[in-house]
Amino acid sequence: MEDIMITSGTSFEGYEISEYGPYRFVQTILSSNFLKEIGSSIADIATDRSSIYQEKLDGAMNEAIKSFKEMAGKTKYNAVVGFHTNVVDYSSNITSVVAAGTLVSIKKEYQSEFEKSVFVRKELYVNNYYDKLVPRAVKIVLASEGKGTRISAWFNNYNMEDIKAIKADIKFTNIYGDEITLTGVDFVFDKTGQSLLKSDYVECKLPDKYIKIISSSKVYIQKYVTSRGVYSCGDDPIDVDLSPLKFKALKMKKGLDAVCNYKSDGLVWTCNCGHVNEGGAEECVICSRKQDEMKNTVSFNYEPMIEEMRQKEYVMEIKDVLMKHIKDIDSGLRMQLLEIMESGLQYEKTRGNMKDTVIEKVENLFLGL
Secondary structure, eight states: OOOOOOOSSSOOTEEEEEEEEEEEEEEEETTTTTTHHHHHHHHHHHHTTTTHHHHHHHHHHHHHHHHHHHHTTSSOOOOOEEEEEEEEEEEOOOOOEEEEEEEEEEEOOOOOOHHHHHHOOEEBBSSSSSSSSEEEEEEEEEOOOOOOEEEEEEOTTOOOOOOOEEEEEEEETTTTTTTEEEEEEEEEOSSSSSSSEEEOOEEOOOOGGGGGEEEEEEEEEEEEETTTEEEESOOEEEEEEOOOHHHHHHHHHOOOOOOOOEEEEEEEEOTSSSSSEEESBBBBBTTTTTTHHHEEEEOOOOOHHHHHTOOOHHHHHHHHHHHGGGGGGGGHHHHHHHHHHHHHHHHHHHHOHHHHHHHHHHHHHHTOO
16 A cells, blocks of 8 residues: 555645545544533543543544545545544534545656746746637746746647647736736747646746736737647637636646536536537547536535525524535535534634635535535
């Protein structure tokens, strides 16, 4: 069994995530009345018997973590992000320790000598896309050593073509809403014929200090060169219509080229890559994602509940709405929803109103983000 790397964060320093897997959890039952025992034995906890309860809890916690590692080790994934443990009181007489996280595949990050230097670095998802089989810009990387700024672009190569170079205009928007455009930037690639192309760094005219205040980017491809010739995209790109938080969540869950949520009206269906396919098509003609794998398997109609939550002001009130519907919600989501509520309640004590954040997390969970 391969060693599993685990973090409570979203990434591993020195590694890049090559594939996102499912969210998984395991649980270890403490006892049928563990929390009730604690509640009725406060005096014991304050004395030398406190170690007994701590040992029970530590043992169950360690067992849950061990079981989670064993479960993860039997999959094709070699790491876990967002790992956390929690004691969950399901009812008055059932309590368990839960270990949960998202399975991922990671590999060591390639770093050039330039990348290994100490510098300001900014990575930006690209907020527009072409709805056709052309190179799709998915990320812009800006870096500065204090002696000028360099830029690199990442492209999805759906056709696995031997793409040698791409000429593009890059439009940046900063936190003040101001725009600046780099025109005719030539991106070249050492490694071609791969599904994800990462260009060499090229010098650009952005001031060093400007990098820190850039908030978004768009890419407009002028031409690209393959072994077969020089091509242009022709059409105008489409802007992404998602909030920054949902856009990031979508990328992390569905892949770097994802730009929208799956939806279908029976006649046509929209893929995560943004392409609208005929209703009878089993897979997307652009990215080859299968429709069945994108369908939301949640049976509960969550939208009326979300709308009711928006009418409330505080997380406690939002939780009351959730509890009203909890029995109708798919069992696999209940624990995650309760964890969102508990986390929101704790943060609201120190950070102020968490209404919007909690509702967005609930909505993202039902959307599979």
